[in-house]
Amino acid sequence: xxxxxxxxxxxxxxxxxxxxxxxxxxxxxxxxxxxxxxxxxxxxxxxxxxxxxxxxxxxxxxxxxxxxxxxxxxxxxxxxxxxx
Amino acid sequence: xxxxxxxxxxxxxxxxxxxxxxxxxxxxxxxxxxxxxxxxxxxxxxxxxxxxxxxxxxxxxxxxxxxxxxxxxxxxxxxxxxxxxxxxxxxxxxxxxxxxxxxxxxxxxxxxxxxxxxxxxxxxxxxxxxxxxxxxxxxxxxxxxxxxxxxxxxxxxxxxxxxxxxxxxxxxxxxxxxxxxxxxxxxxxxxxxxxxxxxxxxxxxxxxxxxxxxxxxxxxxxxxxxxxxxxxxxxxxxxxxxxxxxxxxxxxxxxxxxxxxxxxxxxxxxxxxxxxxxxxxxxxxxxxxxxxxxxxxxxxxxxxxxxxxxxxxxxxxxxxxxxxxxxxxxxxxxxxxxxxxxxxxxxxxxxxxxxxxxxxxxxxxxxxxxxxxxxxxxxxxxxxxxxxxxxxxxxxxxxxxxxxxxxxxxxxxxxxxxxxxxxxxxxxxxxxxxxxxxxxxxxxxxxxxxxxxxxxxxxxxxxxxxxxxxxxxxxxxxxxxxxxxxxxxxxxxxxxxxxxxxxxxxxxxxxxxxxxxxxxxxxxxxxxxxxxxxxxxxxxxxxxxxxxxxxxxxxxxxxxxxxxxxxxxxxxxxx
Numbered sequence: 278x279x280x281x282x283x284x285x286x287x288x289x290x291x292x293x294x295x296x297x298x299x300x301x302x303x304x305x306x307x308x309x310x311x312x313x314x315x316x317x318x319x320x321x322x323x324x325x326x327x328x329x330x331x332x333x334x335x336x337x338x339x340x341x342x343x344x345x346x347x348x349x350x351x352x353x354x355x356x357x358x359x360x361x
Numbered sequence: 362x363x364x365x366x367x368x369x370x371x372x373x374x375x376x377x378x379x380x381x382x383x384x385x386x387x388x389x390x391x392x393x394x395x396x397x398x399x400x401x402x403x404x405x406x407x408x409x410x411x412x413x414x415x416x417x418x419x420x421x422x423x424x425x426x427x428x429x430x431x432x433x434x435x436x437x438x439x440x441x442x443x444x445x446x447x448x449x450x451x452x453x454x455x456x457x458x459x460x461x462x463x464x465x466x467x468x469x470x471x472x473x474x475x476x477x478x479x480x481x482x483x484x485x486x487x488x489x490x491x492x493x494x495x496x497x498x499x500x501x502x503x504x505x506x507x508x509x510x511x512x513x514x515x516x517x518x519x520x521x522x523x524x525x526x527x528x529x530x531x532x533x534x535x536x537x538x539x540x541x542x543x544x545x546x547x548x549x550x551x552x553x554x555x556x557x558x559x560x561x562x563x564x565x566x567x568x569x570x571x572x573x574x575x576x577x578x579x580x581x582x583x584x585x586x587x588x589x590x591x592x593x594x595x596x597x598x599x600x601x602x603x604x605x606x607x608x609x610x611x612x613x614x615x616x617x618x619x620x621x622x623x624x625x626x627x628x629x630x631x632x633x634x635x636x637x638x639x640x641x642x643x644x645x646x647x648x649x650x651x652x653x654x655x656x657x658x659x660x661x662x663x664x665x666x667x668x669x670x671x672x673x674x675x676x677x678x679x680x681x682x683x684x685x686x687x688x689x690x691x692x693x694x695x696x697x698x699x700x701x702x703x704x705x706x707x708x709x710x711x712x713x714x715x716x717x718x719x720x721x722x723x724x725x726x727x728x729x730x731x732x733x734x735x736x737x738x739x740x741x742x743x744x745x746x747x748x749x750x751x752x753x754x755x756x757x758x759x760x761x762x763x764x765x766x767x768x769x770x771x772x773x774x775x776x777x778x779x780x781x782x783x784x785x786x787x788x789x790x791x792x793x794x795x796x797x798x799x800x801x802x803x804x805x806x807x808x809x810x811x812x813x814x815x816x817x818x819x820x821x822x823x824x825x826x827x828x829x830x831x832x833x834x835x836x837x838x839x840x841x842x843x844x845x846x847x848x849x850x851x852x853x854x855x856x857x858x859x860x861x862x863x864x865x866x867x868x869x870x871x872x873x874x875x876x877x878x879x880x881x882x883x884x885x886x887x888x889x890x891x892x893x894x895x896x897x898x899x900x901x902x903x904x905x906x907x908x909x910x911x912x913x914x915x916x917x918x919x920x921x922x923x924x925x926x927x928x929x930x931x932x933x934x935x936x
Contacts, residue, residue: 320741333796336738341802344734348809350713351730358717358818 365528368426372527375429376406378436378446385445387608390644392451393554393563394602397547397595404520404540405615408661411519411526418500422527455564462568466811470542473581473816474535476828478867480820480838481720484583485860487511489534492522493865493873496529503672507875507901508857509679510691512672514665516618517541517585530868532833538580538587545591546571549783551598556749558791566783566790569803570594572810573782574718575727575775578817582720585620590779592616593626593760597783600633601753603642607651607658609634614658618665621677622777625767629760636752692769700762702770711775717818726775728782731806735799736785739792750788757784839863845871845925848895852876852888854909856899859924864897881908885917888928896926 380403389395414420436442479485490506505511520537546567553563571577579587596612609630616623666676675682680693692699707726712733714725728736744754761778768777793799816825820838828836839860845851850872851864864873874891878884888896896918900906909926912918918926 320745333798336742336792337796337799337802340735340738340799343738344730344802344806347713347730347733350715354715355717355813355818 362528362530364426365422365530368422368429369524369527369533371433372425372429372523375432375436376403376410378433379406381448382436382442382445385448386647387650388644388646389602389604391551391554391602392453393547393551393560394598394604397544397551397598398604398608400540400544400547401595401612401615404544405611405657405661407523408516408519408615408618409657411522412661412664415495415501415519415522420495420501420522420526421499422529426527453560453564455561459561459564459568463564466568466571469811469815470539470580474533474539475833476825476836477535477581477816477820478828478836478838479531479534479583479862480824481582481584482858482860483721485862486858487513488515488518488583488585489521489862490865490873491515492518492525492534493862493869495522496526496869497865497872504875506861507853507855507859508861512669512678514618514620516615516661516665517588517620520588521583525869530834532836532867534583535581538583541588541591542571542576542580545576545587545594545780545783548591548594548598549786552594552601552753552783553787553790555598555601556753556787556791558787558794562790562794563787565793566787569731569786569789569807570783572729572807572814573727573732573779573786574714574729574810574814575720575722575725576779576782577810577814578718578727579720579776579779582817584720584776586622586720586776586779589616589620589623589777590783592619592623593630593780594783596623596630597633597753597756597780600630600637603637603640605642605646605651606634607655611654611658614655614660614662617662622764622768625764625777626760626780628763629756629758632759633752633756636756692767695766696769697766699768699770699774700766703765703768703774704762706770707765707775718814719817719819720776721773721819722775724772727779728785729806729810731789731803731810732782732785734806735789735792735803736782740785740788743788743791750791754784757781835867837863837867839866845895845897848893850874850891850893850895852891852893852896854878854884854896854898855901855905856897856924857901859897859899878908881911881915881917884908884912885928885930889930894928895921896928897924898926899924 380399383402383406384395384399387395387398389398410425411420414425419425436446479489487506487508487510490508491502491511494502494504494506517537520540521534524533524536525531549570550563550567553566554560558566576587576590592612592615596609596616599609599612613623613627613630669678670676672678673682677693680691706724711722711724711726712728714722714727714729714733716723716725718725718727740750740754744751757780761781764777765774768774789799789803793803820828824838828838831837839845845864848871852874853859853861853864854876861873861875865871872893874888874893876884876887876896878887888894898905898909898918900909909918913920913926917929919929921927
């Protein structure tokens, strides 16, 4: 059986804190809090995934998600500005 | 103009050769650091030349041009120096595609330099009017403009002056920003190499940093936030490359002479030095070179503060002075509310850039899709895995926080931390080195950054079309149909937000007289004495508003159009 990695004991309380933060957040800040939640959950998953191909696919998936959120927000504001 | 271009060529050649000779004495033995050091040496030489010329009154092409030609001949005639100059330069082996991308970005930057005239409020209100006064007078002048911020450190303006003084025209003024962008990207590559990335990956990191939207647009905006960011990245690169402390002092000195925010970022640089204190330096360096570099940095960094101390009795004038109304009021010293406000805005909204791109990054960070989408995660994972990356990431984060602690919380505060995307870019390049599957995502993000930074939002399409119609000699965002185009001189009263630099014209041919009268008589007599009849007035205080009303009521001024007035009792023209 694989030995649990160092720091594992900190992960679940951290995820709990993030989830609480997410629940209490201001609506305008949701995108950022969502992204932090995804980052933390991803980090936890990343440490459990042993196959490099799966690990990198997951990383790229999260990066694509973050870039998508960024582009959605930035381009929406930019288009609104250009149309005004 | 032809002569101007001729002297500009020799001036640049002389500085390039001089920087090359000086670099050969330093001998870092690390190619990636040498490129950064070479550009920094060139910028320091330019700053020194303009500083001395401005002080002794030789700020004109007829002196600087022949001096440059003489310097080139002297450097090439001495066999010892010639050997140092002609030493072969090794270009990084990165493959044709990356060179093509770099070429495309460079070509676009040159096009932007050619097309964009100075247009931003900050630049035209208080950075550039002093350059116009210096170039017109051929020396430094006490008159630097109407805005209270004109006395801020002007290290970047020295390099901008270099690009206008030979040709007596501002068409190439943004080249100063491009030079500092080049410094920033080479420093990013040096950081990457010191952190163990391959040459090709380091080049990718440099390209990603160079295409960071806020930073890229700042290069052609005539503002000093990009130079300040580039110097901070350079200082980090020198510390990480284990260069002697003197070279870091040199870089920071040049930077503090540009903008105090460079000093605000020092805690992170000091922390990195402390974290790396047990690491061996790669080689011994000549002590004399290091000492001279540190001394030059201290001179370049302290000059403007000493000048303010001598002229106004306060090195930070007008900050902490009660004799001038400040707009906007700068912050002096740390403020917890600023840190909290800046960090909250950054993490809550600005990080997503919820605004069209511009050099001042209004209500956004300007870090771009690659920095946010890929960089944050890549840096987090890298920092968790590798101690050296963790040390650099923590140091960058400390510099970010210390700058936000010491900078006022306003919609533009993120322009002070343009250095941070450098470490995000390095992290992305490192992740790409490990997994080529990331390449399409990064290429897509980079392409979006490239396309969305063709022009800043504050130069809209209509304005660009108007600029295209103008010839390069007359290109200016000042409306050419205003009354001013017919006048050889204009008086400015109040008008701290009237973009005074534009009044000089792109070839600095128009005289601008700054009126600071205490009463109506002083205003009228002052204008008559200067032989100027056109007044641009935009009162900045209640007293100025009363004085202007009084002048109109008493028939001394007549309203022409908008903020323009004409003096009724004209004096004979100034000889």
